[in-house]
Amino acid sequence: MYKRWSLLALIAVSSAGSLFAQSRIYIHSHNDYCQRVPFYQAYSQQVYSIEADIYTNADETGLLVAHDRDELPTALTIDELYINPIVTQFKRNQGKPWADNDHTLQLMIDLKTEEHPTLDLLVxxxxxxxxxxxxxxxxxAVKVLITGNTPKPEDFKNYPDFIFFDGRPQYDYTPEQLERIGLVSDSFDKYSHWNGKGAIIAPEKDKINQVIHKVHNWGKPVRFWGTPDGVTAWNTFHDMGIDIINTDKPELCSDFFKDFDRKNMQLAEKTVVQVSEEKASATRLDKATRSFEGFDQSSSYLNQPVEIYQPTFQSDNADRTPKNIILMIGDGMGLAQICAAQTVNQALTMLQLKHIGLLKTQAKDQYTTDSAGAGSSIATGQPTCNRxxxxxxxxxxxxxxxxxxxxxxYACGIVTLGNIADATPAAFYGHTTERDQTDEITRWLLKGNLSLLNGSGMSTLTDRKDGINLKEELAKQYVIxxxxxxxxxxxDKEICVDERMGKATTEKSLPLLAEATQKAIQKLKNAGSKGFFLMIEGAKVDYAGHANFLPGSVLETLSFDQAVAEALRFADQNGETLVIVTADHETGGLTLVDGNVDKKKITARYMTDDHTPIMVPVFAYGPGSSKFCGAYQNTEIFHKILEILQIKP
Known part of the structure; x- marks a missing residue:
């Protein structure tokens, strides 16, 4: 169920000192018999541990599962609720708890009646x-662990070796007794009154850490019962190195930790990374980008922070007409994506800017937009339907x-860290009623309005259904x-199709979009007699949102931010350039769960694998930048640009 961990998860385990293997997060279904469907709900999530409380029946010949004695008249037996279902699954899975992995299963039995005869009957x-x-x-085999009315430690030896016991941190066990201890548990409220909101206060956290350290020194895993039970608590306990997460919500807890490596990112050394064959793939991409290979978890790391650029602000909001416009669109980049990248890198160039607004992203026909509707609305100033x-x-x-x-x-250029026929770049040079009609879109390039087009996707020019070798036709007016x-x-007018730009960003390729931006600026500066317009797209922040892959989102956002730095650097040198940084929409419904500024670490989760309608930020720098403050519809970007240039459409 859980894939091999990437960088963050490995570091989290090693730094916290967890004793369990790193291929799994260990969840304990506390009071499992209280679930609507006991055993099977937790079992279907492949949790590590399932708990049942048992009482002897009236004549002490059977064992009943119940929380309190008043439930005994209608209680089912442990055979019915747990033993028989487990035996059935082992038979079905050829001697294992699960057919598709080698994870172990623990059955924790809480003895509510005395050791004799309760444990004797169970054995x-x-x-x-x-x-x-x-x-x-x-x-x-299932690991059987006894808690509740356990035998005295000196009596552990009187029971078969396959029976393990739940220890307590305040006891002093002999080495022989420790061998029979399967884990060590304690009540959470002995150490903390935390309710699961915010953070545990430092003195209480210190007490818990002392217990964790003591138990780990024994070479045993640790668990606390009576804990807060929610996302913040689960994440906090995991980060602290509590080996087994106690929960009454096994399905929700399991969902939170599913693919946990994809929900975490931390600035750290590459040497900790394990090689993984798993790739985070986006399943909601359209025709132009379906060939995207996915994000490789083993290469989604960042060893060193990316250097940011500090603007001079000498021309910021200057009262003059800018000569050049650089419009930068981080596809799928919402505020959460920006915050995540800022936490890992500690700073972003775009966050140095002072003139900030909010963009409403709705399409003409839908509350939640796609890139076609949003990109077209920005490019044309007209509300546009999805697709x-x-x-x-x-x-x-x-x-x-x-x-x-x-x-x-004006010399006009488009640079995208994605496919040249994808919706956002296409909206700035082409027209069609269906974004997947890439042949129709790219034919508009023959109009020759662009001085530069740069991105990936040579096949959109050569492998076509319309029978046109567009590459050859375009070569008559463009350098290819x-x-x-x-x-x-x-x-010289140029179409540069670099297939590297369609691949997931890694630490090595982080500067690629910035390099393309720098060259595009120089080319357009030499090509336009009146000035230039340049659209730069960070395309794959969106892909990472569709794939629910946080490390990819951070790297793609940092790549885009480096391009922002390059644009601002030119704007400061030039003094006549307006830079606008925004997004077409947010992708993934990214929510930040927690983080650590000192460790440069972020934990987040996605709410969807699609776009969301939440507003996105707008940053502006240079002459006229204050006009981009406030909250407004995405179509206003177009009109504000032309107003600043004193051009009537």
């Missing part, structure tokens, strides 16, 4: 199935910024290149 029942409950017969590329429902087109500015002698490194900075 007799379990001895009927040595292949299920005796590890000396079957190494995959439409700068077009109306009747097929009529809405001119984009490049189509308005290019005839006025295949590497950002080879991109020239003279005034």
């Amino acid at each position: 007799k029942k379990l001895q009927q199935y040595p292949e299920v409950f005796d590890p000396s017969v079957n190494p995959k 439409y590329i700068s077009a109306n429902e009747d097929g009529s087109i809405n001119p984009s910024l490049t189509e308005i500015l290019a005839p006025r002698q 290149s295949t590497s950002v490194d080879e991109m020239n900075t003279n005034g």
Whole structure:
């Protein structure tokens, strides 16, 4: 169920001192018999441990499962609720708890009546199935652990070796007795009154840490009962190194820890990473980006913080008409994505800017937009339906910024860290009523409005159903290149298709978008007599949101932020450039659970694998930047740009 961990999860375990293997997070279904469907709810989540309280029946010949004595008249037996279902699953799975992994299962039995005859009866029942409950017969056997009215430590030896006991941290055990201790538990409220909100106060946390340290020195895992039971608590206890997470909500707890490595990111050394064959794939990508290979967990790390740029603010909000416009769109980048990247890196260039607004992202026909509707609304200033590329429902087109500015002698360029035919870049040069019609979209490049197009996806120019070799046609008016490194900075019109730009960002490739931005600026500066318009897209923040993969989101956001730094650096040198940084929408419903500024660590979870309608931030820098403050519809970006340039559409 749980995949091999990447960087953060490994560090969290090793730093906290957890004793369990690193391939699994250990969840204990406390008072499992109180679930609507005992055993099976927790079992279906492949939790580590399941708890049942037992009483002897009236004639002390059977064992009943109940929380209190007043439940005994209607209580079911331990055979019915746990032993028989477990035996059935072992038979079904050929001698293992689960067919699809080698995880162990622990059955914790809380003796509510006296050790004799309760434990004696239990042992007799379990001895009927040595292949299920005796590890000396079957190494995959269920681990049986006794708590509640346990025998005195000196009497542990009187019971079969397959019976383990729940220890207490205040006891002094002999080495022989410790061998029979399966784990050590204690009541949480002996050490803390924390209710699971916010954080545990330092003195109480110190007491808990002392217990953890003591138990780990014994070489045993630790558990607390009576704990707060929610996301904040689960995450806190896991981070502290509590080996077994106690919960009455096994399904919700299991869901929180599922693919936990994809929900964490920390600035740390690469040497801790384990190689993983798992890739986080986005399943909601459209035609132009379906070939995306996914995010490789083993390469999704950051050893060193990315250096940010400190703007001079000399031209910020200057009362003059800018010559150049650089519009930067972090596809899928909401405030949570920005906060996560800032926590890991400790700083972001975009967060240095002073003029900040909020963008409403709704499409014309839907409250939640896609990139086509949002990108087109930004590019054309007209509300656009989802899946439409700068077009109306009747097929009529809405001119984009490049189509308005290019005839006025502005050099226009598009750079995307994704496919050149994907919705956001397409909205700035093409038109269609369906974003997947990439042949129709890319034919608009023949209009020649762009001085530069840079991204991945050569197949959109060559492997086509319309029978046109668009690459050859475009070569009549464009230089066609295949590497950002080879991109020239003279005034020649160029289409640079670098397939590296369609791959997931790694620490090594972090500077790629910034390098492309720097070259694009130099090219457009030399190509436009009046000035230039440049749209830069950080495409794969969106992909990471669709894949629910936080490390990818952080790396893609940092890549985009480096491009922002390059744009601001030029703006400071030039003094006549307005830089606008925003997003088309948020992807994934990312929520930050907790983090640690000192450790440069963030834990988050996604609420969906789709877009959300939440507003996204807008940052602006340079002449006219204050016009981008406030909250407004995404179509206003278009109109504000033309107003600042004193151009009527």
